Every structure is written in C-alpha cells, then in structure tokens.
Amino acid sequence: MTTAVTNAHLRGRDGLWTIAIVADGTIASLDPVQPGGAPADPTVIDADGGLVLPAFIDCHLHLDLAYSLDLVAPNTSGTLVEAIGHWSEAKRELTAENVRQRALRAIDDEISFGVGHIRTHVDVGTAAEMRLCEGILAAREATRERIDIQIVVFPQDGIVQDPGALEQMREAMRLGCDVIGGIAHNERTEADSRRHIDLLFDLAEEFDADIDCHIDETDDPRSRCTEVLAAKTVERGWQGRVTASHVCALASYDDEHAARVISLLVEGRVHVITNPGVNLHLQGRGDRYPKRRGLTRVSELIDAGINVSAGQDCIRDPFYPLGTGNMLEVGHLLIHADHLSTPAGIERVADCITDNPAKALRLDGYGLAVGKRADLVILDAADMTEVFRTRQAPRCVLRGGRRVMGC
Ligand SMILES: [Zn+2]
Structure with missing residues (x-):
C-alpha cells in the first residue's frame, strides 16, 4: 500500500506536491513539498518531478x-x-x-x-x-x-x-x-x-x-x-x-x-x-x-x-x-x-x-482531490504538452493507492 506520492507536478498548480493516501485508498491531502526531500520510506513513491494525473x-x-x-x-x-x-x-x-x-x-x-x-x-x-x-x-x-x-x-x-x-x-x-x-x-x-x-x-x-x-x-x-x-x-x-x-x-x-x-x-x-x-x-x-x-x-x-x-x-x-x-x-x-x-x-x-x-460516466469518486479514490498515473514528463508529445506509458499506475503497474 502506498501512503504518499511525492515530488509530483500537478495540473494547474506550480511547484512540487505530495499526495498523501490513507488506508481506505483515498487521497487525504495535497501539500507543497517541503525543502529537504522525501523521506526514505518504501511506502512513499518519488515521482521525481513527473506529472501525476488521475487514471x-x-x-x-x-x-x-x-x-x-x-x-x-x-x-x-x-x-x-x-x-x-x-x-x-x-x-x-x-x-x-x-x-x-x-x-x-x-x-x-x-x-x-x-x-x-x-x-x-x-x-x-x-x-x-x-x-x-x-x-x-x-x-x-x-x-x-x-x-x-x-x-x-x-x-x-x-x-x-x-x-x-x-x-x-x-x-x-x-x-x-x-x-x-x-x-x-x-x-x-x-x-x-x-x-x-x-x-x-x-x-x-x-x-x-x-x-x-x-x-x-x-x-x-x-x-x-x-x-x-x-x-x-x-x-x-x-x-x-x-x-x-x-x-x-x-x-x-x-x-x-x-x-x-x-x-x-x-x-x-x-x-x-x-x-x-x-x-x-x-x-x-x-x-x-x-x-x-x-x-x-x-x-x-x-x-x-x-x-x-x-x-x-x-x-x-x-x-x-x-x-x-x-x-x-x-x-x-x-x-x-x-x-x-x-x-x-x-x-x-x-x-x-x-x-x-x-x-x-458519472464516476463519483474520481479525481485528483482530497477524498477521491487514489487512482493515479505517474508520468515521466512534467507537463501536459510533453505528456502528449511523447505519449509514453506511465511509469506507475495506482488504484485505490495499490500499485497496479510499475514503480
Ligand atoms: Zn463505437
């Protein structure tokens, strides 16, 4: 189970962010990354500046x-x-x-x-x-x-x-x-x-x-x-x-x-x-x-x-x-x-x-926001233009905070 994704670029927000995920697989908080880098915690995924989107x-x-x-x-x-x-x-x-x-x-x-x-x-x-x-x-x-x-x-x-x-x-x-x-x-x-x-x-x-x-x-x-x-x-x-x-x-x-x-x-x-x-x-x-x-x-x-x-x-x-x-x-x-x-x-x-x-499709729990299910893709590119230019598969896919693919 992943507890957070850090060093993530997010659409519409400047800087790098940490997405905290709680045990029920939903997003608990979105916080700016603090200086000092990510803790060496195996349950935290380092997005390394890549864009993170909802699935x-x-x-x-x-x-x-x-x-x-x-x-x-x-x-x-x-x-x-x-x-x-x-x-x-x-x-x-x-x-x-x-x-x-x-x-x-x-x-x-x-x-x-x-x-x-x-x-x-x-x-x-x-x-x-x-x-x-x-x-x-x-x-x-x-x-x-x-x-x-x-x-x-x-x-x-x-x-x-x-x-x-x-x-x-x-x-x-x-x-x-x-x-x-x-x-x-x-x-x-x-x-x-x-x-x-x-x-x-x-x-x-x-x-x-x-x-x-x-x-x-x-x-x-x-x-x-x-x-x-x-x-x-x-x-x-x-x-x-x-x-x-x-x-x-x-x-x-x-x-x-x-x-x-x-x-x-x-x-x-x-x-x-x-x-x-x-x-x-x-x-x-x-x-x-x-x-x-x-x-x-x-x-x-x-x-x-x-x-x-x-x-x-x-x-x-x-x-x-x-x-x-x-x-x-x-x-x-x-x-x-x-x-x-x-x-x-x-x-x-x-x-x-x-x-x-x-x-x-009227999906209630969808989105990269607090309270929504942590269905996330972690991409290598840092912005949407680059994401569309390269069209690369995500480095990692999460579903309700669980790793479905990659990482
Ligand atoms: Zn058709």
Missing part, C-alpha cells in the same frame, strides 16, 4: 471487437458500412470464450497505458445473440480488481430493422450490463431512427439506466438524429443522463443549423463523445478535396458548455486496424484534428480523457 478514462470502446481484424473479411472500402456488414457475418460464429480472451488482451493494454475506467459497448441482437455479452461480462469479472468497466448494450444492426434486438438488450441488462446503447442512424428510414430513439428511452426508464447512443456517425448533412435525441432527452426528463457518441454530421451542417442543434444539446445537458482516430479514418471517405476531417465540432461544443470527451473506440478491428488503448494517442490525434495545440487547447484535451468522461 485515464476510455469512455468509448468496443472490447468485443478488439483484435478481431484477422477474424473478418478485409474492409476494402475502409467505410463504416462495409465494416458493419463484415462484422455482422463474423459475429455469428464467435464464441463467448473467444470474445473473453480478446477483451482481456485489450483490457491489459489499456491498464498498461494507465486507464482506470472503461466504458465498453457490446453487440447484442439477432446475429450476436448473448455470446458477445457473456464474453465481456466474464472479462469484466476477471479484471475487476484492476479496472472499472461499464458495459453498454449496443444494438449494432439497429432495433427497428433487427426486431430480435430489443429483447436481447433487455436480457443483457438483466445479466448486469449498465447502460442503454443505440445506433440511431443505422435504420432504414428517418421515421425508424426516431422510433429507435423512443425505444432507447423506454428501455432507459424500464431499467433506470443512462443512455449512450452512437449517433449521426456520417458526413451526410441530412442525418438529423442528434437533435431528436437531445429533444427527447428534455421531453423524457433524462437531462444529464444521455451521451451522444460520434455526432459527426454536426460538422457537415451549416453554421445556422449546427447552432440550433448545439443549443438543444445544452438544454438536454447531453454529453458528447468524439473518437478522433476512428472518425478521421472512417469519415470523409466520399470526399475529393478538400476532405472533411469527420470529427464533430469539438471546440464549439466545449465553448457552448457541453461536456465533451474522447474515446479510443477500436483496437485492431474491421472498423479501424490501429488503436493501442493509449489515451494519450487519442488526445494527440484530437489535438491535431481540432487545432487544440495552444496551451488552453492542450488542457481541454487533457480534460477530455480524464475529468470530462468522469462526468459522462
């Missing part, structure tokens, strides 16, 4: 897809539509054990990069049945001492166009999943997309659960699901409990319509998640030049007061052949894609992989 959060991941690239037909177009098609076929053959093993590998990757909390989506529906969900539940159980995982039930093939999905979603929630997922734009018609969103709120009420919906993951400016989700959030009284993931079409709307949608998101206190690597990769595929970047309007959303986070989304799967589980790489891509390289921009991106997703 990273990967708020949007697909653990059931991780490391599946070699199990499916090649995605020759590189598009979302082709990936969904190949995955729909492949998942009919997957066993829960295969899913569990690939998920465990990805979870280990994420832990090695200092991730302390994951929100993963898991496919449920006619093709997936409950096998993928069972594999992910088993992987969560096997790793619960090392990492927290929220599971979103995800009807990848739609709900209206996959009539078996709804009951599978219910079953997955009964088995222990946490959040109602959706993919509103993946239905046959606009009317079906609206119906899809209504069904998500019905399920959310039934299970008293939050919603995290893949939405408008397209460059098509006619894709208008986000405004429906935001309006329904207000109508159904679910403010603060809904997350819109991707929201790519917002970047293709004209400014006037985008402003209207953003004001609806503010009214619904809807959280937004962007997945910069995957959206840079999948979107803009139909463009000649100039090519759109595909990400939602990250800076405009933050300026409007919306809680924006960033996720890894995919690790070596048919949607995205790259991805490592390193949230610093996710941040690095976001810095480039949304011109967030100013000092203020860098801080915004740091928030997108720490404090902001903690709000979206």
